[in-house]
Amino acid sequence: MQQEVRNRKRKDLIFALAGLFSLVFAICTLLVLVLDLWTTGFGRIDYNFLTSFPSRFPAKAGILSAWVGSLCVMLVTAFVAIPIGIAAGVYLEEYAPKNWLTTIIELNITNLAGIPSITFGLMALGLFVYKLQLGQSILTAGLTLALLILPIIIVTTRESIRAIPGTIREAAYAMGASKWQMIQHHLLPYSAGGIITGVIISLSRAIGETAPLITIGALTFIAFLPTSPILHEAPFISFQWLKDSFTVLPIQMFNWVSRPQAEFHVNAAATGLILLLLTLVMNGIAIAIRYRFRKKIKW
């Protein structure tokens, strides 16, 4: 009897140790990666690095066109993916009839979230670049990444809505609310925390995507900025920038890594560090938002 208990306890201990070891291993690997980037790249980050175009001379080169490009592409992505993703999620959860067609669509959306991103690049090349003639532009890149993160936004929207108890819906309906009133007054506000978190996390994924953008033909060397969206004469606003070619942070980094000179590798590390910090900050904001909403609304 005692022997038996001791045996079981030993197994318990072995498992706990194995788990601890895996955890330490994972965290150490991550730390080493970050530290390596930090020691190599941090010293290179200064005002000039952020405000210079890429150059043949590593010491003069900067990431101005890359971060502006990333920003523009993310703007398009967010502008397209957020409304469509939320609307699709709400539709699937609240309006879609529960039949086999809906089930197939739901299954496929979940599958889409797991498809290699380069596949989206190929599809975008065929559809946006060749068929719709949108060019190898910021618009094409934004749309491609929007497609890539759309499934994530749809899925998180649905999950956040589903977390709202049925009793709350019934309470709203019992007060005479229409379906849209119920969605507008209750479902969307109460699920906003989860939805915003999902949106930020998906954008932080999109900002690091490289493969699909290379596939649609993003350039690796861009020494100009997109056209300004503000004009000095009527109509004062221009969308020409959507049609401009572009580069983004991870592509710039990729370009520098593939150069033979070690100085360019330092530039790459600095860019990588900035990208990493951006992602961390975005995820941090997401966690903060989720925490605030959790505190505000308890079911």
Place this chain on the structure above:
Amino acid sequence: MVEVNPNLQLRAEVKNLSFSYSTEKKVLNSVSMPIYDTKVTALIGPSGCGKTTLLRCFNRMHDLYKVKEYQGEITLYPEQMNILSKDIDPIEVRMRIGMVFQKPNPFPKTIFENVVYGLRVRGVKKTSFIQERCEKALQQAGLWDEVKDRLNSSAQMLSGGQQQRLCIARALATEPEVLLLDEPTSALDPISTAHVEELIIELKKDVTIVIVTHNLHQAARVSDYTAFMYLGDLIEYGPTTKIFTNPADKRTESYITGRFG
């Protein structure tokens, strides 16, 4: 067959109402009963006999879930409209018939926004009117003194009993013709329960109440008429005093004397 007392004003009348969630089993079996104006009608019976199901027919809650067939009628007086008719929009019915649920379910909004939600839904804009109604409903629900200084704090800060009275205030703010209460005190402590019971007796001056209760003493204390249900059938309906002192049916008698349930 239940006889309608011609000396009393009808507010609603259930006529041969049958209902089932699936095709196999009928949950309500041709139920007929009157609901008198400004009286409290209690629905009693053992768990699973269909009390909640019957109550949720009155505000067409079943319409929220897969297509359900109501057979029979619930006629709403004075205009004698069949609220179960397919031509009547459930929203129209819910605007006139309020409901309070078994578990308090305030919205995670401010106390004020909870109470005036029905007015918001109806598109009422006038601030003075909304505030007036808010105060009146909270007074009626006996909650005004406790919350008047913190109308803008979250409803989730309130205790369970206060939350349930808030839900009652929310239902009252739109001045419904009928108020449906589904075991409104089953999740509350004895003090809050007493509070809510006083409230019901107070409220029946203005509004017709149908209350489902598992607690026989509660039915005896607050209701004027009682309907005893068993396995989806309405076994007996009558004045509460008669049901509790001199029931006509054997099953009613054994239920109220606590032999089953």
